[in-house]
């Protein structure tokens with residue numbers, strides 16, 4: 001296995017400039033057409049400016065919806081999708097985004113690829129780069145996605161690994177901005193597993209100067225390296241990252257409360273132990289009552305009502321989960337129209 005080299009994937013501002021026609025901004029607002037990155041592998045790689053650029057572009061595409069539009073920046077482009085884990089939102093929102101921007105997406109099932117029979121990631125990346133204009137990958141190892149990117153001459157988008165879920169976090173930031181009108185001064189509480197979604201969300205909060213408080217059961221904390229990196233970024237943005245075990249303390253005064261499944265994909269063998277460990281970490285009406293009155297509830301979905309969230313919360317008036325899910329597609333449009 002080749003080691004990931006950040007220098008392969010991080011390129012200087014301006015070297016990936018692609019001026020596009022038809023990207024004029026609604027209501028006279030300027031939307032940047034440049035990112036500092038070639039691939040979207042993890043939130044830590046994105047600058048605050050990159051995040052704002054992607055979300056503004058996503059917002060631009062969202063506002064185009066329903067209007068007659070001949071803006072097809074992906075005309076003639078083919079995007080690949082490799083899924084080693086199940087997906088509803090990521091798969092369908094990505095494919096819909098590609099189609100709506102005039103391109104086509106092809107599903108590359110692991111069972112159909114030689115990758116599934118031992119062809120190397122490096123060779124697969126080099127070969128697929130000759131056919132495709134970009135690729136979305138959902139798999140187990142973050143290292144595998146980063147290795148793919150190191151050998152790819154087309155942009156690579158991480159559609160979830162065991163460690164991160166960057167495009168989810170971007171949609172989450174977009175949703176918070178839409179619902180609450182700001183990031184700074186917001187406290188985002190996360191209750192549950194210190195997992196891939198928590199890692200990306202924590203770093204995303206830090207990047208935009210939002211306070212973040214996470215409460216997990218002992219033994220299910222987010223990785224220390226991720227916490228330390230997020231704290232460093234947060235300090236430079238004037239926000240704080242709190243890590244603890246008390247869901248009430250995390251939710252007290254929060255403007256957004258977030259949770260995710262207790263048993264992630266690939267953890268089914270730990271299900272019984274996890275259900276026991278997390279049983280006091282359900283986001284329910286009692287916990288939501290500690291949050292700010294304006295608080296919204298977020299969940300990346302899929303949800304398990306009665307486990308990490310009560311039906312009364314996820315189906316209640318504070319829930320923004322379906323707008324959040326919709327924003328996944330707009331974020332993909334934003335990313336694709338910037339990097340392809």
Ligand code: CP
Pocket residue numbers: 086087088089090091160168300301302
């Ligand atoms: N939130 C999310 O990534 O959902 P899927 O697993 O359905 O893609």
Ligand code: NVA
Pocket residue numbers: 160195196197260261263264265300301302
């Ligand atoms: N943590 C969950 C997120 C699903 C979108 C998982 O990895 O299964």
